[in-house]
Amino acid sequence: MNEPFLLSVEPVPAEPTAAADRTFFWNGVGSHPWFASNVGPNLGEFGEVNERNIDFVRIASAVLSADRSVLRSGRLARWNKRDIAIEVDVLSVEPWDSVRAELQELLGFLTGDTWHLAFREQKGAPEQTAVRAVGASRVVLFSGGGDSGVGALLSAHELQGTAKHALVSHYSDKYLPPLQRSLAQQTNALFPGTLADHVQVHHSRGRKTANGNYYRKENSTRSRSLLFLAFGLAVASVNQLPLWIPENGYASINPPLSPNRRGSLSTKTTHPAFLLGVRNIMAKVGRMVTYPTPLQTARKAKCSLR
Template identity: 45%
Template sequence: MNPRNVDLVRIALGVLAADRSVLRKAGGSSWNAREFELTVEVGDPTVWTLHAEHLAGTVGFLSGDHWSFRFTQAPEAGEAGLPIEEQHHDRTILLSGGADSAAGALLSAVELGEDLSQSLVSQYSSTAISPVQQGIVGSIPELVPGIRQVHHQFHLHRGSKRLDGSSFRSETSTRSRSLLFLALGLAVAERAGSTLWIAENGFASLNPPLGPDRRGSLSTHTTHPRFLRELSDLMEGSGGHGLIENPFEALTKGEMFRRVADAVGSDTASTYLSNTNSCSHTDARYSGAPVGSSCGVCFGCLVRRAAFIASGVSDTTTYLVNDPDSRYNTFVRQKSIVEPLRDFVDRGVRARDVMAMSLPEGYTAQDALALSQRGVEELRGLF
């Protein structure tokens, strides 16, 4: 594998471990940005030192913190790796288990058709997501006969104990998870000789803040077009494989769902998309809910519910907020952003909001405003 892509996985693991282990202080529109100095072992410290400032800026934009990096020489591998048969795949796709990534994997398979192949890459820390990912992968060949695909599933998370046996503190925001996901995807794409698809609706990628108190890293940049372009430029500039594409950058979630329905029919789209998980919270099980439950009131769930309505595709997802016995009311109240979202929809996205989105070169403010307004209009269907 290209050694720069190996290094990016090492860097991403270090970033995520640091991000998970240093608590943010509550309050403030900047969400109390933290200062990180991270030392990472890499294959060629000289190359990465040249790109350290670019890396720090890219990771800082993602997490909303201030980063600096120092690189040391990684030890030589103790053993030779097992021989790997060369495999070319026409496309590599990130598959998180959410509705957007599932839509992307299915639409890619439809586009590629018979006798072409795709490589699907999943990463999870919560074991509840693993069967969701596997279920999506298993259903694609049933819907697109003849498509060839391989699924790479990675189970990676920071341990609970430090080397001295004491417990790590755990920061729950972890905006840097997407860096590891993309690093793993690019590593697989490099071996497959293909571009990496990250399928995310453009409205969520821009993620206009719900209010003045949700700027900075509280409004996630995990698939923001600027972040994706900067990461791609970083990898290409350092000699690694960095071809990343979001083919749905200009679409809302509802528009993505409509494309799935057009490809396989509304009833099939309903079943396929309802079996995904878009919930931001994986801790409902501690409140007695079934593993992998969807709350129905977080940003991911609300945008998902609005997308089903806007696309005309039936939503058969079970949401905890709709539990007939109200067993999860306490959990739902703690997670709900319904009121902030209602205020956001009433206010709408304005031109000045777009100017604060840090759009990359070539992404016009007019396009971002039009997309955001379509996204808000979809959300309006909930209220």
């Protein structure tokens, strides 16, 4: 097993040691060479987020950061099975220790690798608590892609005149936020008064470590939508709302269309088995989550026709 990575919510040491090259420092809002985020590790910008959801976001952030930092060998579908170890700062260790084996297995299903998880208790600095998604009756994942756009339209059409929804977007590239905002505004223009809030989350591991060395850059990043899901669940947890996950059913199953689209080239984050696994794990740590998948019986073409 390789030396573990660490997601730390502590400040960067004045004189970082060699361990900093395997540490992802997320200790507040800001843009640094090693980490950029417009939310702190206690998610105060979302409101009073449930503690287990805070932990889940931290775990998902650590997974994606490590996933991006360990190179695969081989090409196309002939990639190796990596061995990745991470330690994560959480608010409470005991709940996550109790589901460690299940979570490791679920991550293996997601990325095709072997995962080793460890947790340490570290709360992080206090954060101001914002008020978001006021008046929303549901939260909708909204990447800005076709399925999420259809999902937002369906949700707004269903709620028009009776209730509102909040959209949650995640981005790491600068070109996405204007597109996401424009589509959210257009949806609200078609169904006025249905948008309670649009929460756009900028969150990504940087290019350099706190020591100034470069992280390795792996491009497959099959775990990135796990973080998107975790952010959506965190926003939904504030007022115990359901989270809509708009993804067409064919993409959720994601069968390989050719021999070169197997394994980690095909994402599984909305696969029914994965979503069930997340639901079961969250229930065991004390969080009942509800996430309808309104497009699960549709193909991409049918979604577009809607």
